[in-house]
Amino acid sequence: MKQLRIIFSLFLLLFLLVGCNKKDTSAPPTKAEKESSVSEMENNQEELRKKLTNYESITLEEKNEEHEVTIEYPKFSYEPLDDILSSQMDASFQLQTSDDNEALFEYDMEGIQYIFTTSFKKPVITQDYVSIYFEDYQYWGGAHGMSSPHSFNFDLKNDRIMTIHDVMKEHSTTLQVMSEMVAQKLINDEGFAEYREEPVTADYRQSVKSETIPVEENFSTFTLSEDGITFYKQYFSLFPNAMGIVGIDLKWLDVDNYMTSEKEEASNTNDSFTYQNDDYNFVLTLPSSWEGKYVVSKGDWNMDAEVSYDFNFVHNGEVICNLFSINILNEDVVGEDPELGMMTYIDRKNSNIYTYSTIPEMPEEFMEGGKLENLQDMLVKMVNDDVPNIIETFDFK
Template sequence: MKNVYVFLSFAIFVLIVSGCGNNEALSTTAEAENEHQSENEEKSEESVEEDSEEVEEKIMEEENIEEDLGSKLENYETIVLGDTNDVKEITVEYPHFSYAPLDDIISSEMEDIFEREKDVDENDEFYENSFGAKHSFIRTFEEPIISSDFVSVYFEDNVYYAAANSHLVSNTINFDLRNDSVISLEEVLNEHATSLDEIAELAAQKLITDDKFAGYREDPVSDYYMEAAYEVTDPLENDYDSFTLSEEALTVYIPQYNSLFAQSEGIVGVELPWDEIESFQDNSYNEEAINESVQEIDSYGFGAPAEAMTALTYMDEEYGFSVDLPESWEGKYTVRESEDYYDHLIKEPSKSIVFSLVEEGMYIGDLFSIEVIEGIDEDEVEEYYEDWPGFEGYIGAGNDVVLVYTRPGMMPDQLYEEPYIETGNQFSQMVEQDMSGILETVEFE
């Protein structure tokens, strides 16, 4: 028994010693792994910190590069090319930005223009009957518009060829600093999800309503001015070659010789703020969708037979409202319902009521129309037309409908010439003077 006891004691001792050794080994291994993990975490943190520092450094470098470029561009110098003799005076001024991608484009164009004008033959027919006046070509530029993304420069040429009157011509260069390339108008329109037609429409409205152009138009705005405003802003690509950019707006330039600004002192720029372009897009209908919804109907043409109306109150039984007309309209107007309405109404009307001028049993032209719009909030319509040009506007609301008006932007072409001049004067009076009073008489039952 003693031997067994000793053996058991030894066995227990061995187990105890062995157990302690395993625990110590496990503990040592765990500590080593923990230390290794800590080291990896520290290295990972250091790596992240290093990556963050590198990103910050790169950002700072890019910002510094932009600041350096911006500072360089703003500190441009003016280059002047000149050539003057007894019969010619050529001057071309342009900015030099000390930025090769931009300078190469500008200087190449300016030098070509200078050489072209300088090489004009002094014995050319341009100089005949010049009465001693010099042929001159003077190009100047306005202070460039510089941003972190682009540079926009406006140039103006004052040109005098012999006996002809001097005239001004606008030219522009818009340069993309991100891609080192010239910016086309098409790229600008695509970037802002708009079109030349929309830009032209908005420019025409600016000419008709903006205070900047009040000195060029009558009050109220005449049909002739409206027609001319749309004529000079006709959406032809070549007429929109001159434009400048800023962070706030696109500016397009109207040629000096036109029916609106022939007497202006310089080129007229029409500023179109980006937010107004966006708002205009939001309030415009998709033309294709409108055309799909409009049905073909018979319509009057100038001179078509038409029966004049004598009643001085128009009553719409369907929507429950009436309109009073002045005594001067008796026997001079007719009314028809039409589905041919203006594209930029806030919503497709349920009904379009057209008032037209009739003279001696002959249709002359549409004076104005009342559009009936259903399923829309009155405040929304009123807000939409708050700053709209005078050829569309809000009238009133009742019986779950909202009424708006439309009027023509111009008279029929025939009324600008004899023998219809007097008829044209009458047409203009009925639209410009009578219509506003008529709209005030609209009353719901």
């Protein structure tokens, strides 16, 4: 019995010693441990980035008298990424060479060789993501074929596809901001100047608005870079088909600055004032910079309108030219769905349709050599930048 007690005591002592020496895993990691873990993770991501830069180009190809299909894509020897990408490319290849491909079947019947190619630009590879731009080309006879863009964006930290919503969340922005900034590029960028009139017409602005509606469909094809994002689209209503696919670049710094300026503008209530129309009970918010530079008068120049309210530019007490007009059309006269021509729809109430129109061209006084040449930039800003913002504030009191 005494021997048993001794054994039990030794066992208890050993248990206590082991328990005292056991590391307390419930204790939070120290600062040094955290930094070491982050450093190790960054090293691993950098090693992966270096590995991915040594990709090889894979070609899927089938050529015969009926069709010629060639698909090229990169292989990175990184299974989570390659599995998804190769699956997409294989599916595309199978579709394009299959008898179920309606385009292939149709043009084979007409004796025209069907051509389909997929090519890619050099991938952008960082520690966080891989971003690839692809361009498909289809030819089924005629002078030229048709190109269409698509992209592949892969999150290396989570091993999954990145959507535009993931990117917006990462950069604390929205599709609405992307829409507004892309629209501004299309309206103001010198690269597109040859495709629009100066000052920019209401029709062009309306087409831009339609092409840049903030929905995923308009912004789903994109590539990423270290300092920005590029959206790809063929703007059929703005540019000729020969222009092909257009890439619009936005820098993240510009996005941040844009959002900051929007917040400052929204919070500064002293930078605007209200115009109120008592005849038709609508209101507009105008920027304070318009104070003393405009007058409103009724116009009967628009044969389709019941009345037009013309906002005219004033300089030194003299009315110079029209800036924009609010036109009220009556449904009983023009019908419920009239042809608006140079007017742009705003709203409707009761039997009235509210539209607006802007000055169609730069007046001679503001052209080079004109007496108001020095005010040209001011007029352009008022018509191109201010008027669309004013129209957005249209409401009924």
